[in-house]
Structures are given as structure tokens and as C-alpha cells.
Amino acid sequence: MYKRFELHNHSTESDGSIPTNELVDYMAQNAVDVFAITDHNTISGHKKIEAYLKEKKYPLECIYGMEYTTYYGHILYFNLYDYISWENIDKNHAERLFAELKKAGALVGIAHPFSLGAPLAQGCRWEMDIRDYSCLDFIEIVNNPEPMHGTNDQGIAWWESLCLKGMKIAMSAGMDLHNKADFAGRFAVYIDVQNGESGADALKRAIQTQQTHVTKGPVLETSLSGNTLHSRITDCVKPGFALESVPFWTLEHTTISGTRVQKLERGVHEAVLSLSELSNAPVIITKLYAGEKKLDNLTAVALLTAEENSHQRRLARAV
Numbered sequence: 001m002y003k004r005f006e007l008h009n010h011s012t013e014s015d016g017s018i019p020t021n022e023l024v025d026y027m028a029q030n031a032v033d034v035f036a037i038t039d040h041n042t043i044s045g046h047k048k049i050e051a052y053l054k055e056k057k058y059p060l061e062c063i064y065g066m067e068y069t070t071y072y073g074h075i076l077y078f079n080l081y082d083y084i085s086w087e088n089i090d091k092n093h094a095e096r097l098f099a100e101l102k103k104a105g106a107l108v109g110i111a112h113p114f115s116l117g118a119p120l121a122q123g124c125r126w127e128m129d130i131r132d133y134s135c136l137d138f139i140e141i142v143n144n145p146e147p148m149h150g151t152n153d154q155g156i157a158w159w160e161s162l163c164l165k166g167m168k169i170a171m172s173a174g175m176d177l178h179n180k181a182d183f184a185g186r187f188a189v190y191i192d193v194q195n196g197e198s199g200a201d202a203l204k205r206a207i208q209t210q211q212t213h214v215t216k217g218p219v220l221e222t223s224l225s226g227n228t229l230h231s232r233i234t235d236c237v238k239p240g241f242a243l244e245s246v247p248f249w250t251l252e253h254t255t256i257s258g259t260r261v262q263k264l265e266r267g268v269h270e271a272v273l274s275l276s277e278l279s280n281a282p283v284i285i286t287k288l289y290a291g292e293k294k295l296d297n298l299t300a301v302a303l304l305t306a307e308e309n310s311h312q313r314r315l316a317r318a319v
Contacts, residue, residue, distance in 0.1 A: 004034070004188050005036070005189040006183075008038055008140065017178060018177070023177075028060050033060065034061045034191075041066070062199075063078050064080065071123045073094075073124075073126035077107060078107040084101055092128075093129065094128035110140060112124060115143065134168075139162075140155065170211075171303070191212060217236065218288070219300065220302040228275065229275060229284065231270065232271075248291060250288070250292060252293055
């Protein structure tokens with residue numbers, strides 16, 4: 001079952017305009033399944049949200065985290081109640097803080113890496129050096145308030161280049177909510193939550209296995225059967241996320257060797273492609289466009305890695 005995760009949100013505990021209780025109500029009103037609280041440099045809202053969720057009994061879960069706001073970039077972490085001190089943060093060795101967070105059990109990522117920086121927004125742009133990418137769990141490839149051109153496109157390209165080099169880094173997206181902004185037409189993260197699995201556990205599993213789906217509405221699934229890549233568009237309609245009919249879909253498959261484009265006519269939601277046409281690449285990144293292949297039409301992103309390929313091949317042989 002695919003659930004919608006909103007993974008970047010602020011309250012009046014930091015610089016947001018929404019009190020914690022109203023933030024919870026707003027998520028419930030918009031049929032969000034799982035949301036994160038990621039206030040800047042504070043976890044003061046955690047217990048308030050936890051208590052309010054118990055009181056209201058919404059079918060809604062919270063991911064407890066924070067956003068470190070530094071002069072050299074913003075760091076998101078999930079699945080951790082504790083406040084980890086960052087006074088000794090090292091611009092030249094970001095992984096030192098990453099490793100400390102991961103040791104405490106957190107999932108660690110970079111927020112809006114190509115946001116406007118100094119002198120207008122000092123610290124928003126990622127300027128730290130990372131020497132050990134194994135300490136990094138995810139990159140926020142789409143920050144919804146940021147423009148797609150010149151900011152989010154660079155985030156997508158950076159994440160893509162790291163994955164194609166074999167880095168095990170998941171993708172994320174967020175509203176970066178500071179007020180009651182409209183969710184319509186915005187990217188969110190969808191995760192296939194297993195029966196009985198909590199939102200926190202599902203997020204951990206999905207990020208650690210690079211199985212997050214960044215999308216405006218339909219989930220783009222990729223899988224392997226033998227030597228054939230299958231791409232399927234699955235509609236996960238939520239308020240504000242349903243897409244209007246489009247004349248056609250465009251699939252763009254990117255590998256270390258280049259790209260391959262497929263066009264799907266209106267009403268067609270599945271496509272196949274031989275792996276030989278993708279040079280049997282160990283990593284395949286597929287993007288879904290609503291219509292022509294243009295950044296403004298980007299609708300969903302999916303990732304298929306060598307580990308997933310190998311796993312699916314073993315399953316196929318077992319069957």
C-alpha cells in the first residue's frame with residue numbers, strides 16, 4: 001500500500017507560522033498519511049505533536065526529526081527524538097556529524113542543496129565537503145518552494161550523478177512547510193508500506209534500500225523480469241494531487257551510458273524495454289513526464305539499482 005509522506009515541515013517552535021496542533025490538523029485535513037516535523041535547530045515540538053496525535057486519534061503518523069540550520073547548508077534528520085549537538089561541525093568533513101547522527105539511529109540527508117546562498121540567504125546552499133558518502137542517506141532532490149529551473153534541477157542532477165557512480169543514496173522531496181501552503185501540484189514522497197509496518201520503519205527501509213518514490217501523484221514503478229525492464233504508472237490519488245488527463249506520457253531512462261526515451265499514448269500506463277537497450281546498466285533512473293520531456297512537466301522519478309536487479313532475478317529464478 002503506497003502512503004504519502006510529507007517530510008519537511010516547520011511549526012511555530014522555530015520559524016513556521018503554524019502551531020504544532022494546527023500542523024497536525026492540516027496534515028489530517030489533506031489526507032497525508034505520514035508527516036515529519038523538522039523544525040530548525042530544535043526538537044521542542046516533538047512531545048507536543050506526540051501528545052496531540054494520541055488525543056485526536058487521527059489515521060496519521062509523525063516522523064520525528066530536525067533541520068540543522070548552519071552557515072554552510074541545512075541537514076535533515078529523521079527517526080530521532082534526541083538533540084545531537086553540532087557546535088563542532090566541520091565544513092570540510094560533513095560526514096563527522098552525519099556519522100554521529102547515524103550512530104544515534106537517525107536517517108541523515110541534505111535539504112535543498114542548490115538553494116540560493118549568500119549574500120541573500122546565507123547558509124541555505126550546501127557548501128560542505130563530503131568525503132565519505134556512505135554516511136549520507138538521502139538528498140532532497142525537490143524542495144517545493146524552490147524553482148525547478150536553476151535550483152531543483154541541480155539537486156536532481158547531483159543525486160543522479162552520485163547514484164550512477166554507485167552511491168547508495170535515496171531521494172526525497174518536501175514542502176518545506178512554514179505556512180498552510182497548498183499541496184496541489186507539488187512533489188511528495190510515496191512509499192510502499194508493508195502490512196503492519198509503522199511509518200518510521202517504512203521510511204527507514206525505503207531510504208536504506210533506495211525505494212522512495214518522488215512524485216506529483218502517480219507512482220512510477222520499475223521492476224525487472226528476466227532481461228526486461230518494466231515501467232508502470234500507478235495512480236495514488238490524494239487531495240490536490242490528482243493529475244488532469246495528459247495527451248501522452250514520456251519515460252526517460254538514464255544510465256551511465258546515456259538515456260533512452262519511450263512515449264506512451266494516452267491511457268497506456270505500462271511499458272517494457274530490453275536491458276540490452278540500456279547496455280545492461282547496473283543503475284537505471286527513470287523519469288516520468290506528463291507530455292513532452294520538459295523539466296516543468298516532470299511528474300515522477302524512480303530508481304532501479306543493481307542490488308534490486310539481482311534480487312528480482314533471484315526471485316524470478318525461484319519462481
